[in-house]
Every structure is written in structure tokens, then in C-alpha cells.
Amino acid sequence: MSNVLAIKDLAYKQNRKTILSNVDLELTTGKIVGLLGENGAGKTTLMRLITGSAKGKGAIEVSGDSEIAKRKSHVSFSEQLHGFSNGYKVDQVVHFYETIYPDFDHARYDAMAKFLQVDGTKKLSALSKGMKEKVVIALTLARQTDLYLLDEPFSGIDSMSRKRIISSILQWKPDDATILISDHYVTEIAPILDEIVIVKDHGIATHIGADAIRDEKGMEIEDYYESLYEDGGDADDEI
């Protein structure tokens, strides 16, 4: 098993405030990894650093490439479509994705959109929060890449939509690809995770196998996660 992601000594400051420092992280291929941490702990920042959307110090390699443009070709990030005005229809957004991403698989998108009951003729402004997230997930997973970064795909989404999204992740995840899912509420995704990465106090507090927590520690993932916060670790409320 090779590394899909290798981060070494990554640091990031915003407005002279440290958000992340001394981050080392390696992810192997074919995994579903939960990125956990409080709001503002730096989960989104970590993902943005991986895509090159945020600029930090340190080394980041995705599938062996460190150059940002090449890295981008190996990463599919669940961006929230803010580049489109509200008048855009879902199908037009799909067409945009198909044009700029050579690895966009239209048949895969169609299958997912059907499963998630996405109506392509709807305008972006007419989508509910859950439906918009479904569109984002389908677009993100329709690219054939090595690393998928899903940033809080379940925040503010009803449980039916959540279940559908989880099923589509399981069904359409390419075997060799790794998915990093960030969330601050663990329980809803705990059964699908191979590994867990916890961001706390500007760094990676833990990187551990999900069944290792259950097997060796005999703990629920949520309890384990909360136990990390009990021993006086101060949470960080900056973004």
C-alpha cells in the first residue's frame, strides 16, 4: 500500500495567528478517513492546504506530486460552487465541471445523480441545503482521482439525505482512492471509517485505526474523541 498523501512539517498562519503547526500526516490508498475536530480547529484549513487553495509552509505530496497544479489533478475537493451565480442550473454546473476536469466521468455522475435524486434542470438558488450538498458530492465523486476531500458534507442535513450520501460514498468510492471526510459530529459516520485523524491544538492529536479504538481501547469512537478534550486541552476558536 502506497501513500496517497504525505504531509511533512506543515505550518500555517493567518493574520499572524498560528492555525496549524508541525503537522505530519500520511494516508495510504483505499481508505475512508474521518477528519475530526472542533469547529475552527483547522480541518477546513488542512484540506485547503492540501488542494493549494491556502498557502502554508512545509511539504505536501499527493500521489508523489508536490507541485500545486499537479497536486490539484490528484485531488477532488467538495467546493461549494460559490463561483456560480444563482441563475445557474445544475446541468450547466455539470457541464462546467466536465469541461475543466479531464477526469470527470459523466456516466458516474449520472448514476450518482439518479441515486441521489438530483434534478438537473433546477437552478442553484432553488436547491435546498441537502440537495445542494448532494449535487456537490456527486460532482466531487464523479471525478476519478486518488484523493477525495469532503468538507463537512453532513452539516445541517436531514438524516434521510445523510444516509443517501453515505451510501453513495460507499458505492462510488474507487477501490484505490482515499476519502478524507471532515465532521465535528462523529457518530453519524463512525461505522464507515477505517481511520480517524483528530485535529486539536494546531496539530494532529491522533491518527488511529477505527477498529483499534473499539478493539484495543474498548471505547466508542465518540467517547474516545471526547476523552481527548477532557484533559484540559484548550480548544481554539479561530478560523
Next chain:
Amino acid sequence: MKFDDKVPIYYQIKTYLYYDVLTGKLKPGAKLPAVRQLAVDLTVNVNTVQRALTEMIAEKTIISQRGKGNFVTEDQDKLAQLKEQLVMSQLAHVYDQLHRLNLSDSEIVASLQRYIDQKGAPQDVERISD
């Protein structure tokens, strides 16, 4: 399927599949769903399903045929053994609980007999989820 997050998921998948085998949902010699299909049906990770299946293959309760898939064993001894295993593990649980209530072994047998009499002929064993 609902999981208990304290118990390793692969272990729960095994138990789930064994129940399907013993209740006849999966007949001896029947083909198991594909790994990904199982993952989607149970809402768990493909790797976790794979781990559960690997252990079941090692225990020889399912047989892996290269390129064809996984099949429930037709070895009746093996199935009987599996049933015995599951019955014993359920009884162990009950026994343990009753023991904690300071019941003696004979009292436990007696109360179990009483329970069965009251209930009539119980059709199904209740699944104990923890």
C-alpha cells in the same frame, strides 16, 4: 443495520452474517453478495467487510472461489459447530447476567424452564444486540 460503536464493526458484521446463515436467509452453498454490495447494504466500509469475510474464510464457514465470489459452506459439521458456538455465546451472556443476581445453577435451569413454559413454544430466539 445499527451498530454498537463499542464493538469492532468487522466482528458485528460476522455475527450478522452468521445469523443469516443459521436462520436460513443464506442457505448452505449460497453465494454471498459482493463485498461492495454488502458494504452499501450494511452502511459500512468495504475494508471492514473484507476483514470480516477474511476471518470467516479462515474459519472455513464461507468458502472463497477465485473470480466467482464467496459461498456459504456446505459442510454440515461446520454449520452445526457454528450454531453451537452462537448458542453457547448467547447462553454465556444470559448465564453471566443471572449469575450476577446470585442465582445458583439449578435455580437458573429452573427459571429458564419456567420462562419457556410461560411463553409457550417460543418460535424465535430473540436477537441480543449487545
Next chain:
Amino acid sequence: MTKFSDLFKAMSSSKFRSIHQLMLLELAAVAVSSIWSLIRGDFSSATLFYSVMGWSIIPYLVSFVLLAVRNEQAFTRDTFRLAPISDGLFYAANLLSTVVSFLYLLVLQLVLMAVTGLIGWSMLSSMYDNMQMSLQYSDLGSNPVGVCLGMLTVMLVIYLLAWSTVSLVHLITSAASNYLPRARQRIVNGIVYVVMILITFRVVSYLMGQIAWMSSSLMGGTTVSSWWIGVLIMILIIAIETVANIFLLNKWVETTTN
């Protein structure tokens, strides 16, 4: 990796959308003012043409701003910036699609003028003859294609310069906003704005002088070779700004968070 042509296509189509919306607004304005003359009772076959001419300055100004906004959005939106392509090609595709969208607007305006002009031709033909007469003795009369191309070039270079400058200001302030503490950020933004406004005034006044001189020399029939120097200077500034912009994009400019 994304091909330059594909990114250009995708960026153009999002900008063409803005142009279409603008054209719809213009057509609505033309319709309203024509209906107004109908109500007042002085509607003629040439009313549409006059109305188009009357409104025509607005689309040029608005499209400049609209395209500048779209141009800058592409730099800070993940929707565009996540495309796997080098920053240099990204910048080029963005600016080129902005220019092409502007040319597209120009063509649409000319079509609109031609169509409404033909509708009112019976009334406009005499005016056209007069114009022909007066132009006959100027440069425009002797070499209309060359002069039109020259004017178009100057116009495009001015627009390019303006867009590059807007980008420079935007990218500097955007980079500064990530790195400096909030208090110092305002100071830097203030300084950048003041410096840029001063420079813009200088450049604009210089350009105005150039254009005034150019049009007088065009119309007056004197030689026009020296105004190319002005164009060259502008192109030089554009080149420097382009290098600076790509550098900023590559090193410091982050996209906005979701």
C-alpha cells in the same frame, strides 16, 4: 491536467452569460425609450436607431465593470482555482476570456446598430451621405479599415491595462489580508488604494491626452505613427503587471473559504 483551451471555454461561457444579461437590459431600455417616444407621438423608423445610439455608452461602461468583477472572482473562487493548471495559464485563460467576452459585446453592439440602422435607413441615409462627405478628406476616409483597427487596438490595450491594474490592486490587498494582522491590514489596504488611485489618475490623464491628440491627428489627416509609442508604453505596463499578478497568484493569493 486541464487544457488551456478547455479552461478558456469554461471561463468564457460564464462571462458570456453576463454579457447576455447586459444585452437583455439594454434591449429593455431601448424598448422602453422607444415606447416613450411612441406615447409622445414622435416615433419614426429611426427612433430605434437613435435609442440604441443614446444608450450605447452604458453597455461599454457596465461591461467593463462586470467583466472586471468576473475576472477577479476567478482568482479567489475554488470553483475556478481548483482546476489543475499552472497559474500562468490560468491567468492567461482568465484575461483572454475577459477580452473575448468584451469583443463579443462589441460585435453584438455593432449588430444591434446595423439592424436598427437598416430599419430606419430611409431617414438615416442622408445623414450617412453627409458623414461620408466630411470624412473623405481625413485619414478615416482614405484608410477606414486601418483606422478602425487602430482605434480598436488602442481601446483593447486601454481595457487590458485597466483590468490588469484592477487585478494588481485586488491581488495585493487579497495577499495582504491573509498575512498581516487585521489592524495593519487596513493601513496596507489604505496605502495601496491611495497609490493606485494616484497612478490611475496619472495614467488616465496621460491616456486622455494621447487619445485627444490621436483623434485630432486622425481627423486632421496628419501622420499617426507616433501614437504607437503610447500603446507600447501601455503594453509594457501590462506586461509588468501580468508578471506581478501571476507571481502573487502563485505565492500568496488564497481562495475565499466556503
